[in-house]
Amino acid sequence: MTSSPALDDAVAAIAGRRPLLVASDYDGVLARLRDDPAAAVPEPGVAEVLARLAAVEGVTVALVSGRGADDLRRTSGLSGPFRWIGSHGAEYDGPLVGELAGRRDELARRLEPLVAGTPGARLEVKPVGVAVHVRQVADRERAAALLAEARQHADSSLTMKPGKDVLEMAVTDADKGSALRRLVVDLGAAAAVYLGDDVTDEDGFRALGPDDVTVKVGAGDTAARFRVAGLADAVALLGKLADRLV
Numbered sequence: 001m002t003s004s005p006a007l008d009d010a011v012a013a014i015a016g017r018r019p020l021l022v023a024s025d026y027d028g029v030l031a032r033l034r035d036d037p038a039a040a041v042p043e044p045g046v047a048e049v050l051a052r053l054a055a056v057e058g059v060t061v062a063l064v065s066g067r068g069a070d071d072l073r074r075t076s077g078l079s080g081p082f083r084w085i086g087s088h089g090a091e092y093d094g095p096l097v098g099e100l101a102g103r104r105d106e107l108a109r110r111l112e113p114l115v116a117g118t119p120g121a122r123l124e125v126k127p128v129g130v131a132v133h134v135r136q137v138a139d140r141e142r143a144a145a146l147l148a149e150a151r152q153h154a155d156s157s158l159t160m161k162p163g164k165d166v167l168e169m170a171v172t173d174a175d176k177g178s179a180l181r182r183l184v185v186d187l188g189a190a191a192a193v194y195l196g197d198d199v200t201d202e203d204g205f206r207a208l209g210p211d212d213v214t215v216k217v218g219a220g221d222t223a224a225r226f227r228v229a230g231l232a233d234a235v236a237l238l239g240k241l242a243d244r245l246v
């Protein structure tokens with residue numbers, strides 16, 4: 001595990017604090033990235049470690065994902081007394097409907113022909129936006145061109161959320177940072193942990209305090225305090241935290 005003594009110390013320092021928020025991104029942290037988003041199931045040990053954490057008095061486990069909350073539950077197959085935060089924070093405690101769905105559908109209609117013209121590209125219609133996926137576009141220049149062109153279809157009311165082989169265009173300005181701040185306030189959390197791997201997780205890292213444990217999973221620039229190399233390390237870190245909480 002590419003942990004560090006400093007990370008171990010930080011985990012030890014917050015382990016006794018209550019209420020404690022333990023939050024994690026899903027894709028790229030708890031589930032390996034796959035060509036098919038529906039195939040991104042949790043890594044071995046994830047269900048067990050989340051259940052251990054959530055069973056501790058005063059500890060709240062939250063899954064904070066760019067996926068719609070229903071998609072997150074369905075794809076992960078996870079269940080437990082977790083907080084389910086979907087659509088990059090826009091789905092905080094339940095689905096969003098109404099006028100937002102109309103704007104999303106109009107956006108999807110505009111993007112459909114563009115995406116259909118790029119072999120391998122896929123348009124995902126989400127609760128509060130659409131995502132243009134290019135993971136399976138073999139021609140990488142074409143993939144980049146498609147994402148650039150998709151951006152040109154955006155007006156200033158949309159929020160751009162670039163990620164790994166994906167550009168999401170959201171009809172809200174919610175982000176993972178505001179969702180985490182809201183969770184901290186709602187729970188009265190004395191400390192928080194957040195693990196993430198992608199661009200949208202940077203809002204989450206920046207939103208937490210200097211003593212909170214923010215962990216970037218994998219390579220790339222980050223505002224997180226700590227880094228681990230990959231998914232197995234992330235699961236092991238959660239296990240270490242669970243060991244310390246008992």
Ligand SMILES: O=P(O)(O)OC[C@H]1O[C@H](O[C@H]2O[C@H](CO)[C@@H](O)[C@H](O)[C@H]2O)[C@H](O)[C@@H](O)[C@@H]1O
Nearest residue numbers: 026027033034035037040065066067135164166
């Ligand atoms: O915030 P996250 O939990 O990390 O969700 C971000 C996006 O995850 C999914 O897309 C990503 O994972 C897919 C499955 O591995 C992969 O095929 C895709 O290339 C990745 O971008 C999901 O489909 C999106 O809706 C989420 O926003």
